[in-house]
Amino acid sequence: MIGFRTVRRGDRIAVWNTAGDVKIVDGPKRLVLFRERIESLRRLRAEPHQYLRIRFRDGRTEHVRGPAELWSDPLKHDSIEIQDVETIDANHAVLLYRRDEDESVSRRVLYGPAQYMPHANEWLQRLDRLRRHNAESQQYLVVRYLDGRTEHLRGPADLWFDPDEHESIDVQDATPIDAHQALVIYRRETSNQVSRRILHGPSLYVPEANEWLHQFRWHGADPNNTRRKVPRALRFTKLRVIPDQMYFDVEDVRTADDALLIVQVMVFFELEDIEQMLEQTHDPIADFINALSADVIDFAAGRTFEEFKEATNNLNELEEYSNLVARAGRIGYRINKVVFRGYVASEKLQTMHDDAIEKRTALKLESETERQAQELADLKLDREAEREEKRRTMQRAQVEHDQSIIQLQHEGDRERLESDHAMELAHQRDQQRAEIDHLHSENEERLRFLREIQGLQVDLTRYLVAQYQHPDRLIQIDGAEGNQLHLHDQS
Numbered sequence: 201m202i203g204f205r206t207v208r209r210g211d212r213i214a215v216w217n218t219a220g221d222v223k224i225v226d227g228p229k230r231l232v233l234f235r236e237r238i239e240s241l242r243r244l245r246a247e248p249h250q251y252l253r254i255r256f257r258d259g260r261t262e263h264v265r266g267p268a269e270l271w272s273d274p275l276k277h278d279s280i281e282i283q284d285v286e287t288i289d290a291n292h293a294v295l296l297y298r299r300d301e302d303e304s305v306s307r308r309v310l311y312g313p314a315q316y317m318p319h320a321n322e323w324l325q326r327l328d329r330l331r332r333h334n335a336e337s338q339q340y341l342v343v344r345y346l347d348g349r350t351e352h353l354r355g356p357a358d359l360w361f362d363p364d365e366h367e368s369i370d371v372q373d374a375t376p377i378d379a380h381q382a383l384v385i386y387r388r389e390t391s392n393q394v395s396r397r398i399l400h401g402p403s404l405y406v407p408e409a410n411e412w413l414h415q416f417r418w419h420g421a422d423p424n425n426t427r428r429k430v431p432r433a434l435r436f437t438k439l440r441v442i443p444d445q446m447y448f449d450v451e452d453v454r455t456a457d458d459a460l461l462i463v464q465v466m467v468f469f470e471l472e473d474i475e476q477m478l479e480q481t482h483d484p485i486a487d488f489i490n491a492l493s494a495d496v497i498d499f500a501a502g503r504t505f506e507e508f509k510e511a512t513n514n515l516n517e518l519e520e521y522s523n524l525v526a527r528a529g530r531i532g533y534r535i536n537k538v539v540f541r542g543y544v545a546s547e548k549l550q551t552m553h554d555d556a557i558e559k560r561t562a563l564k565l566e567s568e569t570e571r572q573a574q575e576l577a578d579l580k581l582d583r584e585a586e587r588e589e590k591r592r593t594m595q596r597a598q599v600e601h602d603q604s605i606i607q608l609q610h611e612g613d614r615e616r617l618e619s620d621h622a623m624e625l626a627h628q629r630d631q632q633r634a635e636i637d638h639l640h641s642e643n644e645e646r647l648r649f650l651r652e653i654q655g656l657q658v659d660l661t662r663y664l665v666a667q668y669q670h671p672d673r674l675i676q677i678d679g680a681e682g683n684q685l686h687l688h689d690q691s
Contacts, residue, residue: 203233214239245269253281261320288312291332295325342370350409377401380442384414413437419485443470450496459505464541476532491524515540
């Protein structure tokens with residue numbers, strides 16, 4: 201059979217004849233085939249992040265790192281595969297195993313970040329724990345060694361996991377302690393003795409490998425009924441050293457007349473001595489509950505229900521809780537206060553009590569209403585009297601004001617009259633003074649005239665008589681013998 205085949209540029213084929221021989225042909229080329237079979241050969245390329253895994257027919261294996269290319273050869277190669285190089289991220293590592301010529305196997309650790317092409321006699325193993333462990337400033341590393349040792353490394357720190365040394369490496373958070381908290385720390389000494397110490401806050405605690413914290417398990421609220429306390433419900437390691445409080449209902453409290461009650465209280469307490477508490481009790485809340493129940497039951501046992509209701513205010517006094525105060529002092533606590541929150545009776549007794557309360561409340565409301573009505577009437581009367589007194593005061597003030605205005609007017613008129621009179625007197629004085637001055641001037645002038653005519657040898661008497669021939673009045677006195685005469689002129 202004769203055929204034709206064209207080999208394109210860039211291609212390569214293997215031409216097999218009937219004898220089983222092969223001939224490699226690269227394109228471009230035109231072939232005439234006679235009883236021959238052709239086989240297309242693959243051209244494999246590896247990029248920079250890849251490599252070629254070549255398996256030879258003689259059993260060898262070879263790895264060629266990219267960038268590389270290779271034509272498959274049916275006479276030499278069993279297979280050629282393109283593989284990605286192993287990428288190791290930062291903070292991670294892988295185990296690299298190598299088979300040596302003496303068939304022994306060695307192991308080493310490759311740390312990232314890196315890219316690695318294993319050789320033909322190497323293989324990798326990835327482990328999740330084979331990585332770089334980092335602890336920040338508020339963390340620490342727990343390093344467990346294969347020989348049984350444990351070491352704690354405080355952050356900031358980092359450590360690579362070494363499978364030849366480490367069993368595990370864990371990152372743990374340090375324990376923050378507030379100013380009102382404390383930790384109870386136990387430590388195993390070299391002599392296998394255990395010591396205890398108390399660490400007060402504020403602090404950031406990182407335990408040593410031979411240290412552990414005290415786990416407190418106290419009575420706490422029942423998740424299904426928060427009004428009840430159950431053992432070991434409260435679990436913690438941080439002990440609060442500030443004043444605290446708890447709510448508790450003392451059940452099955454029976455009075456002297458067999459009334460069954462539930463008494464509700466709230467207890468305020470404060471931890472004073474941690475060492476004494478650790479030595480004397482494992483559950484202070486349980487001690488409080490027992491002592492408080494004893495005090496409340498003792499308080500109610502000697503009183504009837506009515507007496508109990510009247511004396512409930514005494515349950516706010518510490519003197520009624522002698523067992524509680526004494527027990528708290530023995531375990532390192534101090535009771536600051538106990539508050540009575542109320543009580544709950546049976547349904548029938550509570551109904552009777554509610555009816556009595558309703559009646560008393562109605563009577564009290566009626567009495568209060570009447571009292572308020574009387575107070576309102578008294579208030580109205582008082583307010584009316586106050587208004588009347590204010591009215592009289594205002595009228596009196598108005599009269600006094602009017603009188604003061606009239607008085608001021610009178611005083612003004614008087615002052616005005618006095619001023620006018622004074623002005624008139626002053627005017628009259630001025631007139632009289634002017635008249636006197638005028639008269640004086642005339643008299644002076646007349647006197648001067650008479651003196652001048654007297655100087656002329658004129659008889660003044662005859663002159664004056666001649667001048668006044670018709671007098672207004674004429675007084676003539678006749679007498680003899682020298683009689684004395686005294687004359688008064690009434691004009």
